[in-house]
Amino acid sequence: MTSRFTELTIDCHDPERLAAFWCEVLDFKVIDRGEGKVEIGSWEPTVEQVLARQMPPTLQFIRVPEGKTVKNRLHLDVSPIDRSTDDEVTRLLGLGAVRRDLGQGPDRSWVVMADPEGNEFCVLRTLAVVPTKESR
Known part of the structure; x- marks a missing residue:
């Protein structure tokens, strides 16, 4: 086992x-x-x-x-399932998260944030199904 x-x-x-x-x-x-x-x-x-x-x-x-004294060596990644990544970042900011700049640069598909105690986590691309022109 x-x-x-x-x-x-x-x-x-x-x-x-x-x-x-x-x-x-x-x-x-x-x-x-x-x-x-x-x-x-x-x-x-x-x-x-x-x-x-x-x-x-x-x-x-x-x-x-x-x-906490240094950047996490292990962190959580989350993916929104019912909204855009930007909308999820806004929701998380309202819950007490903050954006964190770790030198990741502006052209990334994820957003680095920190929880209320400073633990870094990433918000990845949305998993929400976005309607296409054909499905509307």
């Missing part, structure tokens, strides 16, 4: 705040919380489901005392 990718853990100062932000971004829900940690996901994992096949990982936010 191999291992399964079951969760991605993110260090932070305020797990509740960051979990709430990412729940809004991804339409996830809180599936577990404990002292200094909150886990969110699109489903509630069971041992049987995890053993049967690879399932989407959950996100777990863990309180740590130190702050």
Whole structure:
């Protein structure tokens, strides 16, 4: 048997705040919380489901005392499913994200942003179906 990718853990100062932000971004829900940690996901994992096949990982936010000091070596990418990339960036700005310039240049198909604690993530191209002239 191999291992399964079951969760991605993110260090932070305020797990509740960051979990709430990412729940809004991804339409996830809180599936577990404990002292200094909150886990969110699109489903509630069971041992049987995890053993049967690879399932989407959950996100777990863990309180740590130190702050973020450098660019993330690992980051999340999100793709809007029901709106344009620009409209999704506007929505995320309203949730508390900020644009981040990491030297990516202006001619990119993605937008680099940071969550309320400064963790970088990218908004990629939209996956929304855009009507063509023929389908209108």
